[in-house]
Amino acid sequence: MSDVARSYDEVPYEGKPLYATHPDCLAAAARLRCIPAADPAQCRVLELGCGTGGNLIPMAYTLPESQFLGIDLSPRQIAWGQSIVQQAGLRNIELKVASILDVDRNWGRFDYIICHGVFSWVPRPVQDHILWICGNLLAPYGVAYISYNTYPGWHLRAVVRDLAQFYAARFDDPATKAQQVRAIVQFLARASASLDSPLSRYLAEEVPSLAEAADYYIYHEHLEDTNHPLYFYEFMTRARAAGLEYLGEAWHHSPLDSLPDEVRQTLVELSRDLVDLEQWMDFIHSRTFRRTLLCRAEVPVERTPPPDVLRPMYLTALARPQSPEVDVTTPQPERFVRDDGTGATTNVPLLKAALVALFQRWPAAVPFSELLESAMAQANIPRDQQAQAEAVLAALLVRSYTSHLVAIHTRPFPFVGEAGPLPCASRLARVLAKEQARVPNLRHHLVLLSPEQRQVLAVADGRHRREEIARAVAVAADQRGPPDVSAERAQALAPLSTQQVDEVLRQLARCALLEA
Secondary structure, three states, X not given: OOHHHHHHHHOOOOOOOOHHHOHHHHHHHHHOOOOXXXXXXXXXXXXXXXXOOOOHHHXXXXXXXXXXXXXXXXHHHHHXXXXXXXXXOOOOEEEEEOOHHHOOXXXXXXXXXXXXXXXXXXXXXXXXXXXXXXXXXXXXXXXXEEEEEEXXXXXXXXXXXXXXXXXXXXXXXXXXXXXXXXHHHHHHHHXXXXXXXXXXXXXXXXXHXXXXXXXXXXXXXXXXXXXXXXXXXXXXXXXXXXXXXXXXXXXXXXXXXXXXXXXXXXXXXXXXXXXXXXXXHHXXXXXXXXXXXXXXXXXXXXXXXXXXXXXXXXXXXOOEEOOOOOOOOOOOOEEEEOOOOOEEEEOOHHHHHHHHHHHHHOOOOEEXXXXXXXXXXXXXXXXXXXXXXXXXXXXXXXXXHHOOOXXXXXXXXXXXXXXXXXXXXXXXXXXXXXXXXXXXXXXXXXXXXXXHHHHHHHHOEOOOOHHHHHHHHHHHHOOOOOOXXXXXXXXXXOOOOHHHHHHHHHHHHHOXXXXX
């Protein structure tokens, strides 16, 4: 067994859904640039370094007509993922123990290739083969996703990694190593606080992030032998040599809108192409991580898409209006805020109306044509101005996409907004909820379940009414009782009433965990 495989067998990396890697996200990014990427509902996907399959398995569950293949060096992680695949009854996914170096032309073509959290953590020959795989196995209009650590931001983070390795070397147990890394960074941040140096300020910033980070993340991010950050332009030089071209970023785009006009103009003048411009933005923001999308070099990429590119698309909200009541008929500025507290402000009535409408419909995906009609009505824009309004709204929503105010989709995700008479929760979520409180929802996000939500989720299999769910929860709560009890006794034992079950079902629907 290789050192890498042994490392991940000893300290498994928690698998979880990564929305930015989902075929819908990748297809939308391509189609916004006028590339006819494959329909996510009927595609072939390869994930390199899939771990436990925590990212790939939820995709396979929600896209049953697509085919998924994941490989990883860790037998322990693959075995766990195979168990979940079997329990969930999935037949469109294969997880197998294999090296990235094993992948050759005989594996066929893939519409989407995913390589998250691998590139910076493997030696140069493996990195080169990752790019070879993307350059040779991508379908003609395929999209590759590769994430990696980047300079200049990683120059300071490398100091944290160095001190972590220096101190943790005296401990043997991985969990102890991770705990001691948190402690030593916290100590050094306090010890150097009075110096007010760039490093002391950076250490202070790292303390809360390390406090929240899981042991496995600290261990594999800071204590692995291999970690090779690189500049974006270096990555793209190698990608272009492999026959690939820059499509964009899957997440954390680099919009110029946030910069002053004179800065934007100077950066454009300094840049020979988009790669140069992106590199200057990395210098300005001291970027540490990228999720880069690549396509085949011969595919034309439209950097300024026409207004009608959004017509077949769907949109969801990523931000909420800051004001309880938003004036969508006047140029009164309104701020829209994301969950992390960041956001953006607009005074355009049409965009304000669209963002409010998306927030009110969340988590549903709204067709662009329906959103346009709603926004025009709310902003009091006459129908004879629809063509102009469509062009304006499409351009503003594309900018909102790069600013993370909205997400753009090629199709709705397969969840229902209300629980029917026989509520049915995601089968995959029910399988995973037996052992863990965090489960993937049907929008490819991770959801933390309360104890009550786990109880109801376990029984909501599409065969029971609300009162039966309440009774089953009661029976499960009575650890000492027989497998079946009377309705009267179940009611006396029930930790949840029928009304409470109904409320929990509404919560599960809001979390996109219910299906038809």
